[in-house]
Amino acid sequence: xxxxxxxxxxxxxxxxFIDIIGVLGLNLQFGVAGIINFAYIAFVGVGAYTAAVLxxxxxxxxxxxxxxxxxxxxxxxxxxxxxxxxxxLSLLVGVISLRRLRSDYQAMxxxxxxxxxxxxxxxxxxxxxxxxxLATIPWPLFDQLxxxxxxxxxxxxGWAGLLAVLTFLFVQRITxxxxxxxxxxxxxxxxxxxxxxxxxxxLRLMIFVVGGVIAGVCGAVFVEFIQAWSPGSWLYxxxxxxxxxxxxxxxxxxxGAMVGALLVPVGFLEATxxxxxxxYQGFIEAMQWVCVGLLILLFLWFRPSGLFPERPxxxxxxxxxxxxxxx
Amino acid sequence: xxxxxxxxxxxxxxxxxxxxxxxxxTLQFSVTNILNLAYGDIMTACAFAAYVANQAGVNIxxxxxxxxxxxxxxxxxxxxxxxxxxxxxxxxxxxxxxVTIAMSLIIQNVxxxxxxxxxxxxxxxxxxxxxxxSMVFTASQLAIIGxxxxxxxxxxxxxxxxxxxxxxxxxATNPGLARSCGVATDRVIxxxxxxxxxxxxxxxxxxxxxxxxxSEGTGATFLVPIIAAAVLGGIGQPYGAMLGAITIGLAxxxxxxxxNPSYKDVVAFxxxxxxxxxxxxxxxxxVAAAKEVAA
Numbered sequence: 001x002x003x004x005x006x007x008x009x010x011x012x013x014x015x016x017f018i019d020i021i022g023v024l025g026l027n028l029q030f031g032v033a034g035i036i037n038f039a040y041i042a043f044v045g046v047g048a049y050t051a052a053v054l055x056x057x058x059x060x061x062x063x064x065x066x067x068x069x070x071x072x073x074x075x076x077x078x079x080x081x082x083x084x085x086x087x088x089l090s091l092l093v094g095v096i097s098l099r100r101l102r103s104d105y106q107a108m109x110x111x112x113x114x115x116x117x118x119x120x121x122x123x124x125x126x127x128x129x130x131x132x133x134l135a136t137i138p139w140p141l142f143d144q145l146x147x148x149x150x151x152x153x154x155x156x157x158g159w160a161g162l163l164a165v166l167t168f169l170f171v172q173r174i175t176x177x178x179x180x181x182x183x184x185x186x187x188x189x190x191x192x193x194x195x196x197x198x199x200x201x202x203l204r205l206m207i208f209v210v211g212g213v214i215a216g217v218c219g220a221v222f223v224e225f226i227q228a229w230s231p232g233s234w235l236y237x238x239x240x241x242x243x244x245x246x247x248x249x250x251x252x253x254x255x256g257a258m259v260g261a262l263l264v265p266v267g268f269l270e271a272t273x274x275x276x277x278x279x280y281q282g283f284i285e286a287m288q289w290v291c292v293g294l295l296i297l298l299f300l301w302f303r304p305s306g307l308f309p310e311r312p313x314x315x316x317x318x319x320x321x322x323x324x325x326x327x
Numbered sequence: 328x329x330x331x332x333x334x335x336x337x338x339x340x341x342x343x344x345x346x347x348x349x350x351x352x353t354l355q356f357s358v359t360n361i362l363n364l365a366y367g368d369i370m371t372a373c374a375f376a377a378y379v380a381n382q383a384g385v386n387i388x389x390x391x392x393x394x395x396x397x398x399x400x401x402x403x404x405x406x407x408x409x410x411x412x413x414x415x416x417x418x419x420x421x422x423x424x425x426v427t428i429a430m431s432l433i434i435q436n437v438x439x440x441x442x443x444x445x446x447x448x449x450x451x452x453x454x455x456x457x458x459x460x461s462m463v464f465t466a467s468q469l470a471i472i473g474x475x476x477x478x479x480x481x482x483x484x485x486x487x488x489x490x491x492x493x494x495x496x497x498x499a500t501n502p503g504l505a506r507s508c509g510v511a512t513d514r515v516i517x518x519x520x521x522x523x524x525x526x527x528x529x530x531x532x533x534x535x536x537x538x539x540x541x542s543e544g545t546g547a548t549f550l551v552p553i554i555a556a557a558v559l560g561g562i563g564q565p566y567g568a569m570l571g572a573i574t575i576g577l578a579x580x581x582x583x584x585x586x587n588p589s590y591k592d593v594v595a596f597x598x599x600x601x602x603x604x605x606x607x608x609x610x611x612x613x614v615a616a617a618k619e620v621a622a
Contacts, residue, residue: 036421038428096600104362107424108558109603111364112551116596123589237432243425282444286436293432300413300422300429 003150010153012266017160018222019261023245024164024171024254025214030243031252031310032175033207034187036103038110038239039093040215042117045234046089047082047216048223049121052134054078055224065129075140079220086216087209094208099201114236122231133230140224160221167214172254174210183207184252237289241265244292247299250306259307264295334584335577336462341552342576343475344533348549349556349568350482351526355402357499357563358519361410361423365431367550369405369524370531372434373398374541377532378447387451388470391532398528399521405430406520431547439543446540471533478526482565491518499563551592552579555599574598 022044029035037043057072073081097109122131142152174180186193186200194200223229241264249260268288299306352366363369376397377390385393413426454466464472486492497505498515506512534549535541556575560567575595582594 034421036424096604104420104424105558105562105603107421108362108364108554109599111428112554112596112599115548115551116593119589119592123587240425240428240432247425280443283440286440289432289436290440293429293436296425296429297409297433300418300426301416304418304422 006150007153010150010157013157014153014160014225016262016266017157017164018218018225019242019245019265020164020258021160021167021214021221022218023242023249023257023261023265024167025211025218026239026242027246027252027254027257028171028174028214029207029211031246031257032180032187033183033204034103034190035098035204035208035211036107036110037208037211038107038236039114039117040211040242041234041236041238042114043086043090043212043215044219044222044238045117045121045229047086047219048229048234049128049134049219050082050085050216051078051220052137052223052229053128054081055140056134056137065132065134066126067128067134068126078140078224079217082220083213083216086219087213090209090212090215091205094205094212098204098208111236114239118231118235128229131231133228133233135228137223137227137229139227156225160225163217163221167217168254168258171214175252175254187252237292240296241268241292244296244299247296247304247306250308250310252310253306253308256306256308264292268292330584331581332461333463334581336459336464337584338577338580340464340468340471340537340576341580342573343472344530344537345552345556345576346569346572347475347478347526347533348530348553349560349572350479350565351523351530352553353557353560353563353568354482354495354526354565355519355523356557358495359406359410359516360502361406361414362427363410364424364427364550365405365434366527366553367546367548368431368434368438369398369401369527369546370534370549371438371541371543371546372401373528373531374535374545375438375442375447376528377535378449381449381451387449387467387532387536390449391474391529394532395525395528398524398526398531400524402520402524402527403517406516411516435543435547442543444542446542447535448540449535451536467536471536474529474533478529479569482522482526485522486565491515495519548592552576552595555595558599559602 022040026037026040029037029040053067053069054071054073055078056067056070059066059068059070093113097106097113121128124130128134139152139156145152145155147155174183182193182198183203185196186198186203190200193203219234245260245264246257247260248263249258250256268291348366348370352363355366356362373394377387377394380390380393381387409430410423410426413423418426451467453468454470457464457466457469484492486496494505494510494512494515495518497508497510498512498519502512505515531546534545538545552575556571557568559571559574560569575598578598579591579594583591586594
């Protein structure tokens, strides 16, 4: 394989694994627990910024970019910190917005939160370098491993893949556990769940934080690969790419969500990468967004439960219920 | 202090535009129960409709009327061709929010594809300036305030003095009961989309007249204070939305002059959060409370 082809394929693989992590986190929140988090990408953004500033090293007045909390932590720590930062932020946001509110209010608050978060990141220039964003974030362990960039990309793909598998196992474990059943019950009828003594607010908050941590890790792994991050990378429509992936793949079905991650974010990227620029710069991107919108509408219309619908719960019939009365 | 009074002047103009937009948003939501997050993009579409007419040499105030008609027809068709079809197919509350977001992405990016990513402005003179104390208004800003006042009066008269307005309020409170009392709720819903679209169109042009330039994302950004004003007033409450618009408009412009102009929307958002914490049903909230029981 030529070098360029290797770069291309390993990059796509890394994108796929990162998108899978992100989609699984949102699927846990939205598909399984029914929390409408329109600010999901903001939590990805927070994770990315955290990982970036913690691996860029302390800010220096002569630096071309300025940020707070700069540090030079060794490899896995920035990612862990990113998950923690995103989780803490989720906790704060969840405590404020998940109580008592009708779900459409929550959706609105989340959407507005996402808009505001980009606004603050762009305008508070001292925080994370404003609209220009952060750049030259080092590849983790690149110097220590001593590999060529191509080989390093393959190693990184393996690392992202490992995290994707771990995320999948974790999310799948929750989905299929008694907790997962409770969450689905809450999603389908929260009053009935509350009547059975489940703390609806507590459960929602917990899943909101767990999803937030996954979002943070997703952002961290992404930013350590692409090495740059700015407010333009996490505008609010990006959340709807994840939503589109879930709706296409199959709400509340983790296998489906992974297929969705392959088809929507990665599929779009690959399908449009080789398209020639027609009319003017930016036309293709505008059309991509139109297609994301149409895709969402088409799936909601023709196949609202996605390509791989949620499997209905199966209960092993008890022996006495199965055995027929003696003939 | 010297900054404060001009800021109040700006606040009045912002509040006027917000009031038009927020009343349209909340009216349509209360009657149809669809949270239309494409509202901001309809505003942009109306602003572009006025832009096209304006480029053809039409006076800006006639363009405003054109934009208003365009908004009414656009909203009406959007509901009839897209939203209503999904509702009839049984798409639930959350699904409908996603549908409106998808429409928002589509409208915004079709506009981007047609008009290209640059900034646009109208051919319109701001007219002579008038000074009231230390507040300075241009003629067109005064006109915006006047139009907002007229629009609010019209909404008030519509909802209290006409049969349509009463039918709208009945549909908003309890659609099933309204239907069994002989209110043609489908027609009322159509009317709500027309009225809200017309207000949306006026607001779209007014925003551009006030800020001078616009692009395909202008309406989507303006959605933040609209939602803040509507929620502040108790969603589905036209008078609440007016009150919310005045609060948000004044607060954000004063904050802009005291702190930093970039933080206008952040202040609006801060108010929104505080309101949701303290009084999630909004300031005026009978309908919202009734809906909660029904939902």
